[in-house]
Amino acid sequence: MSSLPSQRRRIYLMRHGSVSYFDEAGKPFLPESVPLNEQGRQQAHAAGKVFAQKQIKFDRVIVSGLPRTVETAKAVLAETGQQIALEVWPQWEELRGGKLAAISDAQLKDAFVGAFEGVVSEDKQFLGGEAIGEFMDRIHPGILQLRSDPDWDCVLLVLHGGVNRAILSYALTGQRLFLGNLAQTAGCINVLDVGSEAQDWVLRVLNYSPLSELQDESRTTTMETLLEQYKKSRGVRAA
Template sequence: MSHPLLQRRRVYLMRHGSVTYFDAAGKPFLPESVPLNEAGRLQATAAGQAFADQQLRFDRVIVSGLPRTVETARRVLAETGQQIAIEEWPELAEIRGGRLSSIPDAQLHEAFTGAFNGVVAEERQFLGGESVGELMDRIHPALRRLRDDAGWDTVLLVLHGGVNRAILSYALTGQRLFLGNLAQTAGCINALDVGAAEQDWVVRFANYSPPAPLQTANRSTTMEQLLEQYKKSRQLSQQNK
């Protein structure tokens, strides 16, 4: 006896386009307010063109509310030509760091990269701030709320590197795990299908970057790059003492 094929719904999960977190001297900008930089705008537009080429239509578009996610979503929709409200879910904001100045020099590398290295312990803090466990406490209920709404078939989520890792980790394992080494290039697209059962996830593809699909220029992680930028500020500060 044949069985009907399952009809899963589709989640397109994006990371926002590139932003500038530090100035030329390594001084940090407020991460809550940074807009897309020129590269980020190009990445968001390229993602929108990829969706437009496939004539994709979204039933819902959800962002964290931070400017970089809102701007990315708007640029995507500008390319698809779809007029749809952008929903802001603050619980999907990026994992929150602490005060960079309070981190000793010897602990900088671990503070910047430790939360994105292998299977990450829940108590691991990001830059001395929010822990991975606290991040998952926010993300998992939001996922359930989204899936409990039967009124959509295709949704676009425009979120953040750490948040996307939490979502992909749960989809891949069905467990409360955080896989830190799932790369999320700025402006990338992931595709996940969800069924009716809680554990019914299918990851179709991950970290697709429309401007550079083969990502030949990427060998370091985002946090490794940010660490090098921040070191400039700390070195200048120590020299001026």
Template structure:
């Protein structure tokens, strides 16, 4: 008689809630310290209520350690009523950008959007900083370390748009690929089931954003929106690409 397959475990993968990376004049805010804005706090609370409505309980909650992930996870847990210590994994921080002022005007569009455009080459750099290869080099070992720990059944990861794309790309393809056009709205939830075999991943759903699950008002990407905000500081008119 054939043995029943081992029970898969559940990974709930969130992106942090909305933040304000640029002020009204387009000047950048230090991304390592930026907190959730008002809408981001509402998104995090809405995600928490979605989990609470299903009676979900997490064995572990892992964040990158950046304030926007810590605050999002805290607001989610406040809605679920679960008391659990957050684990900070610095190797899961967002892909790191370079110095914006060093990017020439004509290269801004590619610098902002190139790392999230289709199937992205590993050498591609985000805002002149970290490459996609460097991102995957730290995210994938962390993911394997989590999988190797048998102590959990349901885990909540509260991370970032680029990091989430790396994880989802691997789960969908079983390969070292980066699918940049996998949308990750602020405060969104993804659900992945993972088994014991290396490529045993099942993506249950992706980019579920509780305040607006059908995304009726969104046609541009996060990086396109951020580029439009930053161009104000250089007094450059936005052009359709």
């Protein structure tokens, strides 16, 4: 690896593949344990094939430890043929919601989508649970920890939609901001380069989806879709 101070290193930042958070009746599964669904497995292997075609080699692979990130990372590595032990960083688990049953019908929309609209206030809660400020408190130190370690040149991070937004927001602004409307499609790939200076970030690729390059299937967000699924369990009319 070059010792030149201007040499940038490469971060491939993925969101895990698609999972099913609710059953057909809109009742939630435990988010900490949901596996990839069939579409999610296809997305993960498709991402792996992109890396394999470009002969990209990772020095490290980091996941949050939640099954959906582990399964996605393993599928990617299976396609690239690399045998790399996954590093588990639990501080990069997804935004933690509260109890859905405690959210009134009138508050449902804001609880689901409010944390992903524009520049988000630090006191905004996700699903009545963790606030964005608390979330950034545990995400940002990991960014600094990764960048301070000189023993890698190319790393794959397989994380979550909210976590990726926090990392991308920091990379784009250099500030403690959360840009909620940065789309992160299931199984997507972001590409960032980082230099030795704190503000030296270059965003190369954002939200690239190998199975849907133009993302023309839908114009709704993930949380808007999940909101409509959950409404079924309450008998709330879909929007």
